[in-house]
Amino acid sequence: xxxxxxxxxxxxxxxxxLLAIGTIASADDGDRGTPDPRTQLTxxxxxxxxxxxxxxGTVGDKLSAADAQRLRRIRAAYRILRAPLNSEASESDRMSxxxxxxxxxxxxERDTAERTLLASEAAQLTAARTTKITASGQIPTLxxxxxxxxxxxxxxxxxxxxxxxxxxxxxxxxxxxxxxCDHHAPASAPAxxxxxxxxxxxxxxxxxxxxxxxxxxxxxxxxELTIPVGTQVSRGDRLGRAARYRVYLEVRAKIxxxxxxxxxxPLLAD
Numbered sequence: 001x002x003x004x005x006x007x008x009x010x011x012x013x014x015x016x017x018l019l020a021i022g023t024i025a026s027a028d029d030g031d032r033g034t035p036d037p038r039t040q041l042t043x044x045x046x047x048x049x050x051x052x053x054x055x056x057g058t059v060g061d062k063l064s065a066a067d068a069q070r071l072r073r074i075r076a077a078y079r080i081l082r083a084p085l086n087s088e089a090s091e092s093d094r095m096s097x098x099x100x101x102x103x104x105x106x107x108x109e110r111d112t113a114e115r116t117l118l119a120s121e122a123a124q125l126t127a128a129r130t131t132k133i134t135a136s137g138q139i140p141t142l143x144x145x146x147x148x149x150x151x152x153x154x155x156x157x158x159x160x161x162x163x164x165x166x167x168x169x170x171x172x173x174x175x176x177x178x179x180x181c182d183h184h185a186p187a188s189a190p191a192x193x194x195x196x197x198x199x200x201x202x203x204x205x206x207x208x209x210x211x212x213x214x215x216x217x218x219x220x221x222x223x224e225l226t227i228p229v230g231t232q233v234s235r236g237d238r239l240g241r242a243a244r245y246r247v248y249l250e251v252r253a254k255i256x257x258x259x260x261x262x263x264x265x266p267l268l269a270d
Contacts, residue, residue: 077104154181177249
């Protein structure tokens with residue numbers, strides 16, 4: 001299959017799933033601005049696959065150019081290395097010939113190393129594409145939450161999704177929600193589950209990761225934790241207290257390496 005055909009095939013799978021799941025979900029979405037969790041996941045995977053295909057195309061073009069350049073270098077090096085040296089050549093000519101030979105070998109080694117790196121990158125991207133295609137096929141089988149509880153009492157201070165950083169103006173992505181709450185307010189489990197991790201989370205103070213079957217929740221920006229790993233919790237059970245004035249909530253579907261985040265806001269109980 002040609003590279004163009006492979007790209008078309010992969011994107012066709014992604015967007016066919018997006019269309020199918022989006023059509024099924026449309027009846028449930030109503031006037032809600034945020035798509036349902038399955039549609040969110042499919043949209044994420046479709047966007048990621050498109051990025052992978054574009055990057056794979058760029059790497060493929062560089063690999064083709066590297067192969068052409070390497071072939072030219074090998075031919076030139078062959079001529080240099082095979083060129084006979086006159087037995088009456090001066091010491092200066094001999095040194096010059098040796099330098100040309102060394103330079104030819106160095107260029108070939110450099111081109112070979114560059115091609116190896118590009119080939120490795122292409123292999124990693126191809127593997128990532130396969131992983132995304134497999135993940136797309138798993139979406140319809142997931143049991144995702146229809147409703148979850150709030151981890152703390154308070155209004156949403158920061159929403160899910162892309163936003164522009166005030167100072168740098170860079171587009172960043174927020175994978176969860178921040179709830180404004182009272183100082184050291186209690187934080188609770190949003191759904192029944194099992195504690196899989198309790199401890200420091202980089203950039204989020206302390207936190208708890210709960211396993212709910214086909215999805216995980218992360219409740220973070222907490223102070224000292226006392227709940228041990230392996231504890232079975234029910235929705236509303238105390239997990240700890242806010243480190244300051246906010247509690248963080250993230251929901252991740254168990255799909256692909258590390259899972260995929262979905263917007264928790266439409267799932268929150270009133």
